[in-house]
Amino acid sequence: MTTQQIDLSEWTFWLPIAFTIFGIGLFILSRFWTRAWFATFTLTIAGVTALTVASPFVGWWLPAQGSSFSGEVDNLFLLIMFLTGLFFLLTEGLILFVLWNHAPKPGTAPLPIHGDHRLELIWTVVPGILLALIAVIQMPTWARMKGQGNESWLSARYESGGDKADLLLTVQGRQWEWRVRYRDPSAPPLARPLEWATHPEASDLHAVNEVHAYPGAKVRLLLRTQDVIHSFFVPELRLKQDMLPGRTVPTWFIPTVPAGTSNETRWEIACAELCGGNHYRMRGHLVIHPDKASFETWYSTAAREQSRRSRPPETGPLARKTN
Amino acid sequence: MPQMQSNVTWFPAALLMALATLSGCGRVEWNDDLEYPDRTSSIVVLDKPPDQAPPGFPLPGRPAVVPEWLTARGVTLLNPASMSEKPWSDNWKNTLHDELISHFATPGKPRLGAPDAPALTVLANELGLTESKLAEGARLYRRLCVQCHGMSGDGVGASSAWLSPAPRDLRTGDFKFISTAEHKLPSGFQPLKARPRHEDLVRSLRSGLEGTSMPSFALLGDESLEAIAAYVLHLSIRGELEFTVMNGALRQDRETLQLVTKSPEQEELIRYKRLLSTTLEWEDPEADVDDFVAKQSSPSIKAYAEKYIDRVLREYIAANKNPLPVPAYPYPENQPLPATSITAGHTLFKAQCVNCHADYGRQSDLRFDIWGSVVRPANLTQSQYKGGRRPVDLYYRIARGIPPCAMPKANLGDTDPGRAGWDLVNFLQALPHPDQLPSDVREQVYGPSRIKLGANP
Missing domain, CATH: 1.10.760.10 (Cytochrome c-like domain)
Structure with a gap:
């Protein structure tokens, strides 16, 4: 086995040491200075608030919005962020007030108090109402993301209507990669698309770790897993869906890119469910082509390669030498 | 008193945090002083493999009970631990170890060809096994492959016990999915091993092996895949040399250690050499025949190792230049299958x-x-x-x-x-x-x- 070497120039090495020294120091300081806890809490809260306010301006905010529903999800996020932020400041303010006003006084015994029924009622009912409000507000978005909305191409348990998905593909997770299978877009609509997820057709296109799409495409994903639970997560799409063993989990998205994008956009597909030793390595790319035509070029090239009946062109050092 | 309580909870928390954070402080490269382990696993001599697997095994793989089952059916298992000093009088185990180090160095600084054998380095470079590429390949192998294939390519990395089919043991020089044409050799000659082409190795890395635990590494990009393929060849050639020498030694069989299987007449040797010179671009076929015969018939490990690596490298180069011809598709393309x-x-x-x-x-x-x-x-x-x-x-x-x-x-x-x-x-x-x-x-x-x-x- 290899021995691990400690690199003193790594900041991660010093982090726990700094934390420990800080903790011990604070503990000792609070023996002499009764406002030490107040000072620490004030600094921490001020720091966290300042970081939060500054982060949108220094690029630490949400990733780009890449799907038709990503804006809605962000709005919900901001709403919850605003509400929880408000209450964070309120409760932390109260804590600071108590720390300042009721710091231990030498020679004085602490005053024991019992609860206040009215106060407790207030801080239970008010958050309760807010939670119920959030639950109601998010419902339409949730329903739409889960395929229960008004999109006719998703309704009626899958493709029975004339309005079919532009791209139908299964993504099969396994330790540790994404196996992707596209249905030929020119093939006729399916009566039972869920069955196609387990019954490949001869004209399917097989790929690994890369999902290709184009802006505005109605993409229907049928998620499966070969072994354990994985989770298909593309942060830009605001789409995260678990893949459960033995089940076909349908989901969908319509990718969007900023107008005038002329290059292909690459976003990372990350497994968002700890799935084993190499979970960190279970990555793929979602490639959004600039338009439908370039997607079709890619598709036909890949399909032609998959049906290759001649020797592929030589690569490698020896081939380069003869060129 | 609440402050005393906080005192108790601070220290374990800080300690846990320190341990958790430190666990990520490893380095990606091999340590410089690390050496490839010598082969200890048994060599299976399947001259006539049983055509049936042992009953009761639902899955392919490397079940622990198989060695006994094989031995009971007359298959020879050679255990490197039982190596005797024969057939050489000198301390050949150490000699072999030294030869492997001098030709292949260490996982941290891999190379192919000892500094005093520049001809091997030239061949290796031609095949793309340059020192910089091997170093890059070793770094990637350490990060992505070693969990299953093991440091020396023995196929028994940490997670291999749970995998079915078992990860490939690279140390015999055998590869499954190849697109190389066969060399036609006259009867009586040891057939050339089925070598993979560069394409074949890179294809397996790029697409993975569907249905096995080998995933796709396509996102690494072609240059990285080439580096890994180069390092895999490095491991494979190293393992193969070790395997062949040990195999011969354990069988107490000097013939195995010669490049010609039949006890050779000089005439036949010349023919064989000429053949190799055409298929593998060996040196001038007519020159130093006596020297060649002498080397083949009384090999020292040092001479043998050099000759063997030389031959294997030439075989790989020849394989790349000798793809299996693919006949034209006799039916119209882009039509349903007739x-x-x-x-x-x-x-x-x-x-x-x-x-x-x-x-x-x-x-x-x-x-x-x-x-x-x-x-x-x-x-x-x-x-x-x-x-x-x-x-x-x-x-x-x-x-x-x-x-x-x-x-x-x-x-x-x-x-x-x-x-x-x-x-x-x-x-x-x-x-x-x-x-x-x-x-x-x-x-x-x-x-x-x-x-x-x-x-x-």
Whole structure:
């Protein structure tokens, strides 16, 4: 086995040491200075608030919005962020007030108090109402993301209507990669698309770790897993869906890119469910082509390669030498 | 008093945090002082592998009970721990170890060819095994491959125990999915080993081996894949040299250690050498015949190692220049697979393939490969192909076989082997899809009532 070497120039090495020294120091300081806890809490809260306010301006905010529903999800996020932020400041303010006003006084015994029924009622009912409000507000978005909305191409348990998905593909997770299978877009609509997820057709296109799409495409994903639970997560799409063993989990998205994008956009597909030793390595790319035509070029090239009946062109050092 | 309580909870929390954070402080490279371990695993001599796997094994892999089962059936297992000092009087184990170090160095700083053997370095560079590429390959191998394939390529990395099929042991120089044409050698000569081409190694890395635990590494990019392929060859050649020398030593068999298997007449040696000089671009065939004979018939390990690596490198170079010819597709392209061709392929399949791929592979008829692990002939109704799903990949498997698994190449006849090969490929392509098969073939494969429910009937 290899021995691990400690690199003193790594900041991660010093982090726990700094934390420990800080903790011990604070503990000792609070023996002499009764406002030490107040000072620490004030600094921490001020720091966290300042970081939060500054982060949108220094690029630490949400990733780009890449799907038709990503804006809605962000709005919900901001709403919850605003509400929880408000209450964070309120409760932390109260804590600071108590720390300042009721710091231990030498020679004085602490005053024991019992609860206040009215106060407790207030801080239970008010958050309760807010939670119920959030639950109601998010419902339409949730329903739409889960395929229960008004999109006719998703309704009626899958493709029975004339309005079919532009791209139908299964993504099969396994330790540790994404196996992707596209249905030929020119093939006729399916009566039972869920069955196609387990019954490949001869004209399917097989790929690994890369999902290709184009802006505005109605993409229907049928998620499966070969072994354990994985989770298909593309942060830009605001789409995260678990893949459960033995089940076909349908989901969908319509990718969007900023107008005038002329290059292909690459976003990372990350497994968002700890799935084993190499979970960190279970990555793929979602490639959004600039338009439908370039997607079709890619598709036909890949399909032609998959049906290759001649020797592929030589690569490698020896081939380069003869060129 | 609350402050005293906080005192108690601070320290374990800080300690846990320190440990958790420190656990990520490893380095990605091998340590410089690390050496490849010497081979300790048994060498399986499957001159005649049993054509049946031991009963009761539902899955392919490397079950622990197999060695005893093999030995009970007369298969020789050579244990490197029992190596004697024969057949050399000097301390040959150490000599072999030193030779491996001098030619292959260490995982941290891999190279191919000792500094005092510049001819090997030239050949290695031609094959793309340059020192910088090997270093990059070793770094990636350490990060991505070692968990399953092990540091020396022995196929028993930390997670290998849970994998079925078992990860490849690279140390015999055998590879399954190759597209190299066979060298035609006259009888009596040790056949040249089936070497993979650069394409084959990179394809396996790029697409993974569907149906096994080997994933795709396509996102690394071609340069990284080439570096890994180079390092895999480095490991493989190192392992093969070790394997061959130990194999000969354990058999107490000096002949194994010669490059010619039959006890050679000088005349035959010259012919053999000339042959190698044409297929492998060996040195001038007429020169130093005496020297050649002397080296072959009384090899020291040092001379043998150099000669062996030289030969293996030449074989790899020759393999790259000698691809299996792919006959032109005899039917119109971009058309549905012709029914007559599928039927002809089905007839060929029934005649040649069903012995192992019983019931089109749906029956699990386990066998042995040359590593002594249990393998399963592929289920061909699943549309899952380890060696790639392109028609040309299927053609390679059919026309070249999978040598280490005793999958022979198909006998495609003399009249029109190209057409026969493509017929078989067409049948295999249609086989997983009942709607693609002509009705009589479909009935034979899936039975009158066993027509698979298509997604799109």
